[in-house]
Amino acid sequence: MGMEFSSLFALPDGVEVASTTVTGQILTLSLVATAPTAMCPLCGHASLHIRSSYTRRVADVPYAGRQVQLILRVRKFRCDTTDCPRRVFAERLAPFIEPWARMTTRLSQTIEAIGLATCGELGARFAPRLGIVTSPTMILRRTMALSPGPSEPVSLLGIDDWSFRRGRQFGTILVNLATHEIIDLLPDRKTETAQSWMKGHPEIDVVSRDRGEEYAAVQMEAVHCRFRNKYLPLFGPYCWKSGSSDDQFGTNTCRHSQFGSNTLPSFEEQ
């Protein structure tokens, strides 16, 4: 199989497919590393001396709708550097597979992308259609592991719940609606926590919120959260869904013809 299959499955240089097996919806690839040497992670010297090997199972991105499981034969090398305390080390395949990871980096990145586009629960329901087996917890864990990007002014903010500890505990997720990026994850759903965060971002123009009363209070009390007519055509009622009929905001009738009798929360207009 060798190089041709390596190219087909976009494997990194030095990794080849030894065999393939299809069982139901699972495609299993047995992989071998072919590099003649490996570098000691401690002293950095290359070694030719293979001592032993073991197998490792790693999940990979789906192929033609099938789940992909990699069985990787990992070789252990002897370090020949006299004063190196690491006598034996396993060869590493990073960044394709990080040490100790149970999935390839590209699968991890795919799950992160699903998490950023949806949320834990929705993502876990959607992922199997792509041949990816995951869970809400895994999606949130991967999303939270993303390093925060450079701090940018936030004009359009989305606030919603996110669940961790398998739905037993909830926090607050803050999303920049202009870039569709997660800005921050707050450890709870308290009004004070979200308010404290928003006070550090006076540039916010519009907030799209969950129906939760806590977030409604955040909007009402944050004086810098102001309504601008120009965003209405973009978000319309979605942004301003006011929840139950006994809406605690009080309501204003929209003066924009395209929204007719829609009601809007009482925001300070600038």
Ligand SMILES: [Zn+2]
């Ligand atoms: Zn060494």
